[in-house]
Amino acid sequence: MGERIVLGPFNRVEGDLEVHLEVAAGRVAAAYVNAPLFRGFEHILRGKDPRDALVLVPRLCGICSVSQSAAAAAALREAIGLAVPANGELAANLVLAAENLADHFTHFYLFFMPDFARDAYAERPWFAAAQARFKAVRGTAAAEAVPARAAFLELTGLLAGKWPHTLSLQPGGSARAVSAAEKVRLYALLREFRRWLERHTFGDTLEAIGALDSIDALASWAAARAPASSDLRLFLEIADDLGLARIGRATDRFLSYGAYTLAGRPLFARGLWQPEEATVTAFDPDDIREDLSHAWMRGQTRHPWRGVTEPDPDKDGAYSWCKAPRLAGQVVECGALARQMVDGHPLARDLVAREGGSVRARVLCRLLELALVLPAMESWVHALRPGEPFCAHGPLPDEATGCGLVEAARGALGHWLAIRHGRIASYQIVAPTTWNFSPRDAAGTPGALEQALVGLPVDDARVPLAVQHVVRSFDPCMVCTVH
Amino acid sequence: MNLLWLQSGGCGGCTMSLLCADSSDLLGSLADAGIRILWHPSLSEESGAEALELLAACAAGEHPVDLLCVEGALLRGPDGSGRFHMLGGSGRPMIAWVRELAARARYTLAIGSCAAWGGVTAAGPNPAGACGLQYEGDTPGGLLGSDYRSAAGLPVINVAGCPTHPGWVVETLMALSLGQFGSDALDALARPRFYADQLVHHGCSRNEYYEFKASAEKPSDQGCLMENMGCKGTQAHADCNLRPWNGSGSCTRGGYACISCTEPGFEEPGHPFVQTPKVAGIPIGLPSDMPKAWFVALAALSKSATPRRVRDNAVADHLAVAPAIRRTGLK
Numbered sequence: 127m128g129e130r131i132v133l134g135p136f137n138r139v140e141g142d143l144e145v146h147l148e149v150a151a152g153r154v155a156a157a158y159v160n161a162p163l164f165r166g167f168e169h170i171l172r173g174k175d176p177r178d179a180l181v182l183v184p185r186l187c188g189i190c191s192v193s194q195s196a197a198a199a200a201a202l203r204e205a206i207g208l209a210v211p212a213n214g215e216l217a218a219n220l221v222l223a224a225e226n227l228a229d230h231f232t233h234f235y236l237f238f239m240p241d242f243a244r245d246a247y248a249e250r251p252w253f254a255a256a257q258a259r260f261k262a263v264r265g266t267a268a269a270e271a272v273p274a275r276a277a278f279l280e281l282t283g284l285l286a287g288k289w290p291h292t293l294s295l296q297p298g299g300s301a302r303a304v305s306a307a308e309k310v311r312l313y314a315l316l317r318e319f320r321r322w323l324e325r326h327t328f329g330d331t332l333e334a335i336g337a338l339d340s341i342d343a344l345a346s347w348a349a350a351r352a353p354a355s356s357d358l359r360l361f362l363e364i365a366d367d368l369g370l371a372r373i374g375r376a377t378d379r380f381l382s383y384g385a386y387t388l389a390g391r392p393l394f395a396r397g398l399w400q401p402e403e404a405t406v407t408a409f410d411p412d413d414i415r416e417d418l419s420h421a422w423m424r425g426q427t428r429h430p431w432r433g434v435t436e437p438d439p440d441k442d443g444a445y446s447w448c449k450a451p452r453l454a455g456q457v458v459e460c461g462a463l464a465r466q467m468v469d470g471h472p473l474a475r476d477l478v479a480r481e482g483g484s485v486r487a488r489v490l491c492r493l494l495e496l497a498l499v500l501p502a503m504e505s506w507v508h509a510l511r512p513g514e515p516f517c518a519h520g521p522l523p524d525e526a527t528g529c530g531l532v533e534a535a536r537g538a539l540g541h542w543l544a545i546r547h548g549r550i551a552s553y554q555i556v557a558p559t560t561w562n563f564s565p566r567d568a569a570g571t572p573g574a575l576e577q578a579l580v581g582l583p584v585d586d587a588r589v590p591l592a593v594q595h596v597v598r599s600f601d602p603c604m605v606c607t608v609h
Numbered sequence: 610m611n612l613l614w615l616q617s618g619g620c621g622g623c624t625m626s627l628l629c630a631d632s633s634d635l636l637g638s639l640a641d642a643g644i645r646i647l648w649h650p651s652l653s654e655e656s657g658a659e660a661l662e663l664l665a666a667c668a669a670g671e672h673p674v675d676l677l678c679v680e681g682a683l684l685r686g687p688d689g690s691g692r693f694h695m696l697g698g699s700g701r702p703m704i705a706w707v708r709e710l711a712a713r714a715r716y717t718l719a720i721g722s723c724a725a726w727g728g729v730t731a732a733g734p735n736p737a738g739a740c741g742l743q744y745e746g747d748t749p750g751g752l753l754g755s756d757y758r759s760a761a762g763l764p765v766i767n768v769a770g771c772p773t774h775p776g777w778v779v780e781t782l783m784a785l786s787l788g789q790f791g792s793d794a795l796d797a798l799a800r801p802r803f804y805a806d807q808l809v810h811h812g813c814s815r816n817e818y819y820e821f822k823a824s825a826e827k828p829s830d831q832g833c834l835m836e837n838m839g840c841k842g843t844q845a846h847a848d849c850n851l852r853p854w855n856g857s858g859s860c861t862r863g864g865y866a867c868i869s870c871t872e873p874g875f876e877e878p879g880h881p882f883v884q885t886p887k888v889a890g891i892p893i894g895l896p897s898d899m900p901k902a903w904f905v906a907l908a909a910l911s912k913s914a915t916p917r918r919v920r921d922n923a924v925a926d927h928l929a930v931a932p933a934i935r936r937t938g939l940k
Contacts, residue, residue, distance in 0.1 A: 132698050133656075133657045133697075133698060134657060134661075134696075134697025134698025134699070135650065135656070135657070135660055135661070135696055135697035135698055135699070136656060136657065136697055136698075137650045137651070137653060137655070137656045137660060138650075138651060138652075138653075138656070140621050140651075141616075141621060142616075142694065142696075142697050143697055144695075144697035144698055160697075162694065162695040162696075162697050163617075163618065163684075163693065163694045163695075164684075164693045164694070164736075164737060165618050165684070165693075165730050165736070165737050165739070166736030166737050169733055169734055169736040170729070170732045170733035170734070170736065171733070172733070173733070174733070175881035175882075175884075177881055177882070177883050177884075178881055178882055180882075180883070181868060181882040181883070182729060182732065182876075185620050185622070185728075185729040185771065186620060187620050187621065187622070188619070188620040188621040188622020188623065188624065188625040188626070188772060189620075189621055189622070189625050191620070191622060232628070236628075236651065236652065237651070240654055241654075243654075244654065261654075262652060262653055262654035263636055263646055263652055263653065263654075264636075268636055268652075269634050269636060269637055270634075272628055272634070272635050272636065273632065273633050273634060273635070275628065275629075276628065276629045276630060276631065276632075276635075276855075277856075279629050279855050280855050280856030280857070281855075282855050282858070283853065283854055283855030283856040283857050283858030284855075284856065284857060284858060285863075286858065286863050287854065287858045287859055287860045287861070287862055287863015287864065287865065288854035288855055288858045288859065288860060288863060289625075289626075289629065289854075289855055290620075290622040290625055290626060290772055291622060291771060291772055291870075292863055292865075293860065293863070293864075293865035293866070293868075293883070294863045294864050294865055296828045296829070298828070299829070300829070300864070301828035301829045301863070301864030301865050302829070302862075302863050302864040303829055303831075303864070303926035303927050305927065305928075437687070437693075437736070439687050439690075439692050439693075512927060513927050515829075515926060516829050516926055517827075517828055517829035517926065519827045519828070588657065588658045588659065589656065589657060589658070589659065594656065605619075605620050605621055
């Protein structure tokens with residue numbers, strides 16, 4: 127008979143998480159993921175002026191608040207029928223990218239890496255370096271990365287007034303026009319963050335990192351450098367030693383809504399990676415259903431257009447406040463790895479082809495996005511045209527619907543808004559971690575994390591580190607999940 | 610001083626905001642001020658059973674808790690059970706943990722408007738039964754009751770804001786640690802006076818537009834946001850325009866209205882956030898310490914005296930008319 131372990135509170139994630147494990151012969155036989163917090167935003171929004179969504183939905187989540195704003199603005203944009211001027215697209219992309227990159231950065235330095243500085247790894251050859259750099263609160267990374275992040279987020283002070291919880295992202299673009307002098311300052315802030323990343327995170331240029339196109343190229347890059355020469359190099363050393371490429375595989379079915387669109391073209395493509403055909407196919411948002419069978423929620427499996435959020439805390443068989451979204455009935459994974467798989471980055475494709483979606487692949491793709499997106503941000507700043515419009519305007523309709531699909535750092539985020547009699551009649555949100563950390567569905571199929579945990583060794587029931595690495599490789603955002 | 614930080618029914622944004630403090634080394638500065646982080650959900654190493662043991666030791670008085678920071682609203686639902694937020698792994702509602710720890714704490718701080726008043730989590734029908742530590746909206750009480758005093762004799766210190774400004778948190782913690790913070794440092798709503806004795810209006814970069822009632826008409830306009838766009842900067846207690854956010858920002862500099870997020874009940878203004886409620890064309894929410902008739906008379910006069918530069922720039926998203934260069938003879 128197996129042992130049952132409850133892990134929680136799960137810290138260094140955003141929000142509240144509890145993981146139940148059934149352990150047999152020292153390995154995880156089954157995992158049940160619970161988000162033990164419910165706030166009820168979808169109720170709060172009902173009956174409000176549709177513009178109020180721009181104030182309220184960022185407050186779903188303090189770590190991806192701009193992503194929520196962007197999704198709400200996109201849903202309202204579709205409802206109103208507005209075309210955003212080029213400046214507005216550029217400014218909104220810059221704010222969203224700033225948040226997403228800060229998120230990758232925070233995850234790596236504050237949430238994920240500190241676990242390798244735990245005493246349990248004291249015998250490993252890389253431990254002294256990992257401890258000096260990544261020890262929670264006391265490591266040099268916390269002392270240096272926190273101010274570097276704060277300086278980078280000054281972009282959001284200029285472009286959005288403040289972070290988190292800006293109101294500058296509007297259905298028609300940005301309420302904050304940029305002057306010629308501010309353009310120069312934005313550029314200087316980007317260059318400062320680039321220097322930090324190149325010096326500390328990568329020990330190489332962003333372009334060189336972005337051009338790594340295979341596991342072999344990555345291995346040669348690492349072989350030419352000492353393990354402590356950069357944070358990426360140290361991560362690769364640790365990942366090799368602990369076999370992080372061999373743990374944490376979920377379905378290898380990857381969804382991306384597409385990110386950073388300018389004039390109809392996304393920087394990262396939209397689509398679904400199907401492992402059976404090893405190719406990307408178009409996906410239809412109409413194929414999304416939220417299954418409530420194991421959530422403390424009343425109601426039927428429905429598309430978000432017709433979805434409801436009615437808490438039922440005493441429901442039999444339920445074990446989470448998180449719903450279970452499925453795409454055409456299937457479990458999908460989203461996040462940086464998914465985005466890069468769908469977009470076709472050769473390193474991501476090689477990682478998944480040879481190792482599957484692993485802890486190492488997820489973390490590498492987040493770092494890869496730091497290297498790929500920052501140069502894009504520099505080009506967006508160059509393209510801003512002070513003096514030309516940043517925002518389009520139009521009256522709110524009394525009856526309309528709108529859907530906003532964006533990519534948060536953690537992946538696919540969707541808002542579905544229905545306006546009746548000039549008020550919000552329905553607002554449904556499916557957040558990235560809802561996909562990744564969903565409970566079982568009516569067919570009994572576990573969610574992505576629940577699958578990724580099965581088979582892991584549990585050598586220490588108090589602090590099973592392999593489990594923690596897998597959970598944190600998804601960088602869960604539970605406050606979004608349960609909203 | 611030992612600092613223990615808990616998160617409940619909020620968004621985690623106050624922690625994220627704290628990490629944006631304009632300090633060259635935030636964690637180092639706290640350590641320098643003698644503040645030791647016992648546990649923080651985003652920063653600490655201890656997870657799961659280790660974290661629970663630490664919290665239990667704090668609740669039992671084995672570890673002194675000098676600074677108890679609570680972020681997020683306290684969720685009493687459903688039906689007073691607190692089950693809408695169970696502390697992971699503990700099988701107990703977070704409100705039970707907070708009550709127990711607050712009884713031990715030397716100082717208890719509500720970090721952000723959710724923990725202070727209930728905040729956005731308490732908006733609409735308040736589905737989760739959210740309240741603040743010592744207030745429910747502007748009504749004293751909340752989770753701990755209006756009689757609650759921490760071991761040092763202070764009520765809950767409401768570092769309100771949505772999110773709260775990192776400077777407000779860091780300076781409150783440091784002042785407490787240095788013994789320079791007593792009951793006279795708190796305003797009538799128990800907010801630190803160093804920021805709550807200011808108005809968001811103070812230092813607003815749109816001040817010239819305000820003077821002439823040259824008003825923005827749509828998002829992205831540069832004019833004053835009070836007349837049409839719902840701005841409450843003249844009534845909201847905070848120093849957001851004197852102390853920038855994220856380097857040089859503030860809500861009004863970001864192109865949008867102050868929604869008075871440091872005030873109890875801001876989440877339900879009774880009108881669309883970004884629209885000014887008016888009676889007979891005159892905004893209802895005028896500056897609180899000015900007779901309405903005077904305000905109306907002054908506004909009419911200043912509107913008639915508005916220079917073209919100010920009037921035109923108010924409804925543009927960039928400088929349409931630059932100030933004239935005139936030879937005045939003054940150097």
